[in-house]
Amino acid sequence: MTTALIVYGSSTGNTESVAQMIEKQLAAKGFTVTCKDVTATEIDELKKFDMVLLGCSTWGEEEIELQDDFIPFYESLGNAGLKGKKVAVFGCGDSSYIYFCGAVDVIEDRVKENGGLLIAEGLKIDGEPEDAREDILSWADEVGAAA
Numbered sequence: 477m478t479t480a481l482i483v484y485g486s487s488t489g490n491t492e493s494v495a496q497m498i499e500k501q502l503a504a505k506g507f508t509v510t511c512k513d514v515t516a517t518e519i520d521e522l523k524k525f526d527m528v529l530l531g532c533s534t535w536g537e538e539e540i541e542l543q544d545d546f547i548p549f550y551e552s553l554g555n556a557g558l559k560g561k562k563v564a565v566f567g568c569g570d571s572s573y574i575y576f577c578g579a580v581d582v583i584e585d586r587v588k589e590n591g592g593l594l595i596a597e598g599l600k601i602d603g604e605p606e607d608a609r610e611d612i613l614s615w616a617d618e619v620g621a622a623a
């Protein structure tokens with residue numbers, strides 16, 4: 477059975493909600509899914525999973541800032557054994573900011589630098605996750621199909 481790890485950093489709970497929707501959808505498709513807050517995740521854990529989904533909201537104003545909890549994890553991604561690993565990135569943001577969901581782009585770049593394989597275009601959620609439920613579930617299906 478294909479195993480998937482979802483790791484999220486979320487300050488107000490939006491990216492966490494998205495992570496949980498993806499978790500349920502992948503589990504319904506037969507994946508063995510583990511969904512964890514980044515603060516409870518060791519970088520070495522990524523090595524044990526067939527596929528890794530990384531979720532992070534975007535902060536900052538003039539420049540892109542990752543969600544606070546996600547920063548140390550991001551900085552250690554070079555030790556995550558990403559070479560050849562199937563990865564996809566998602567996050568919440570607000571399109572009224574200059575860098576809408578910029579954290580998704582920044583994390584994708586880091587994944588590519590470390591040899592990870594991006595299996596879907598990053599999912600960028602504008603506003604309330606509940607309003608984007610259909611998009612989130614179809615993204616999860618796309619990721620599942622590419623796994």
Ligand SMILES: Cc1cc2nc3c(=O)[nH]c(=O)nc-3n(C[C@H](O)[C@H](O)[C@H](O)COP(=O)(O)O)c2cc1C
Pocket residue numbers: 485486487488489490491492532533534535536537539540541543568569570571573574575576577578603
């Ligand atoms: C001070 C502040 C700065 C923000 N900066 C950005 C930004 O640069 N780009 C963006 O897309 N969203 C930005 N946002 C919106 C948040 O990313 C958005 O509220 C998101 O849903 C938070 O997700 P979380 O609850 O998972 O942390 C900002 C919000 C605040 C309050």
